[in-house]
Amino acid sequence: MMQTFQQDCVELAFRRYRRGEVDRRTLLAGLGALGVLPLAGGKAAAQEARRLVMVNWGGIANQGFGRFYGDPFVADNPGWTVVQDSTGPSAGRIRSMVESGRVTWDLCDSSAASSVLLGRQNLVAKIDYSIVGRDNVIAPGFVLEYGAAPYSFSSVLAYDSAKFPDGGPTSWADFWDTRKFPGTRLLRRDATAMLDAAQMALGKDPANLYPLDVRAALRKVQELRRNAVFWSSGSESEQFLRTGEAVMGIVWHTRATVLDKETNGRIKFIWNQGLLQPGIMVIPRGNPGGEMAQRLLASMLAKPEPQVGLLGLLGNGPTNPRAAAMVPQDLRRFNPTDPDNARLQVVMDGNWWGDNYQRVNADYIDTITG
């Protein structure tokens, strides 16, 4: 299975913990929030109705989400607990749980496209916007019919500046220009963000990017195919750039940030024309916590401070409009939703992708593996 952004984030943070950049006390606090122990106890069963289960992609997300999403909610709602489950809520797993009729998950870390796909198959609940505040996000793309985003991430252009002493690429058009910037390209093995970038390279106005001209964008990818490698996991994308296998790539901003810091700026990235994406959470249909899951989501969107905390730990960008101003100066450069950075990027159209993902991604995979 393709690694998702969330999985990669926790992997990155875990590495920071191992290097001592995040202290053990923080990790232990997170393990407390993890809730694996209470799940086993008989006492927990008695509290069934007053417990919400958040599902993430494992590793240190347990800690990050527990501390910055779960704890603030628990503080406001005495008697409730929020536990983290790191099973990895892929669309396929959500479907099998809902169809089996035994739903144990309340809130799942998903994606815009998946939320639309799942919603169309009646597998997730609609977001109740009388509970979840629509105005608590910076752009409409972060509050969708079947999911809302308490965090953001971006697909950006990263490049090896040592290979381009006369100045690096500044746009997707440069990314596709292998004459001016020779060398192997790095793309994700998933259509989202890749075709959007190809469409911009074709010269379409970023302000009116959607609907994408899928055929033209796929042809554009086809042009690069022979001279490109494709990543499935974030660590893979980092390795390709770090070891010089590729000179330029479309990677998640969190990996680009790490590369920038650890290579002392040899590998740089630009926010210009980056694809800003919502980290969408969905509620499986028939979830045990019912409406309380909507309230948990509402709390996650409404509180800017924990979102800034998560940016520091995992690198996920805040989505609350008040958060950017609270970000410490040295972190702002790496915050995708900082006004200076957000201005340069394009918010990905999750609804367009939801309607087209199945077909377009199949065609994309077909194109790059052809």
Added chain:
Amino acid sequence: MSAAGRPGAGWWLLILPAFLLLVVFYLAPIVQVLAISVTEPEFGLENYERLLTSSAVQRVIFTTLRICIITTALALLLGYAIAYAITLASPRARGWWILAVLVPLWISVLVRAFAWVTLLRRQGLVNNTLMEAGLIGEPLPLVWNEFGIVVGMVHYMVPFAVLPMLSSMREIDPRLLAAARGLGASRGEVFRRVFLPLSLPGVIASGVLVFIFSLGFYITPAILGGGKTLMVAEWISLQILDLIRWGLGTMMATVLVVAILVTLAVFSRIVDLRRIFGAGA
């Protein structure tokens, strides 16, 4: 099985509990899942129609077959040479040989794939050595393509090729070879006309085993292919977990299961299958 050796009904009752357990907890769920291929999105053979109409589906199948056939051929060739050397080796050396064949089996497939990446990439050991020796000017494309995948898969499969061939070669009576020599055959002729035909059942058994294993490969192609090659196992996972097109995914899973059963059925007429899976000779 001879009529005299046919077990009575009482013996069958003994395995009945195990049989029922297998049916209820293993076969029934599998059939249930595979049945999705004819019920989704609607009842019918629509998903199977794609086998004939969709070039993407066909390409995945042909890519898988091509890689598996190449892998099987190379694994057999290398495996045969190794098995032959082991057969002729002294008993003491034989032990070491067999250990050397088995050790890679105990190393995780993930570790081995990454080891190949380290060796084969642009700035890897192989390319760096060749460049420094002045043999090549530009790094060779050794990985992120089908070449890399085949290297990784052959490496994984060689032990599986060696073992059945070895057991079949060791059953060959050495006196036959001596007799052939005594009757005036050259070394080459002894190999070609005596040893090779006698070892052929082992070769076929190894071929079937390696081919069937290769069909389900997932991790090695994913890591060494640079994302540009898609084999059946990964394609199924993509359909089930990410695209939620269960009908298509289970269709391909069914095709895979049927392909394996047909391969086994065909070859069971040629070789004793029990030997492949290690049952007593």
